[in-house]
Amino acid sequence: MATIHDIVLAHIDNKPAFYARIEEITPDVKPGWWKVKLLVLTVPLQVYTWILDESQVNGAPFTMGETPIMLEKVVSPEPPTKPLSSVGKGAASRKGTNVVSLFDRKKP
Numbered sequence: 001m002a003t004i005h006d007i008v009l010a011h012i013d014n015k016p017a018f019y020a021r022i023e024e025i026t027p028d029v030k031p032g033w034w035k036v037k038l039l040v041l042t043v044p045l046q047v048y049t050w051i052l053d054e055s056q057v058n059g060a061p062f063t064m065g066e067t068p069i070m071l072e073k074v075v076s077p078e079p080p081t082k083p084l085s086s087v088g089k090g091a092a093s094r095k096g097t098n099v100v101s102l103f104d105r106k107k108p
Helices: none
Strands: 007-012 015-027 033-040 046-053 062-064 067-073 091-094 097-100
Touching: none
Parallel strands: none
Antiparallel strands: 007 015, 007 067, 015 033, 033 046, 062 067, 091 097
């Protein structure tokens, strides 16, 4: 189920069209429907608000003006092994690669 802060891939006309982050989901005045605020990850950034039912938020296909649309939740191919807060300062080794803290870089 897609929820707030999830990344989704919007398919328009049965083709991948754009990525977006779900910013907010609030009830619509119509029972069973939701106002889904999407931060569309394009240049420049755009914000869309679509009114969808729960099945559509969860990936069921629908149409807008006879154009087929579907939202697909994006799942990271490799979840992080440790949260960023647990990464120590300086360089560390993980799976043979160096991890360098951005917090330790010199500031101008």
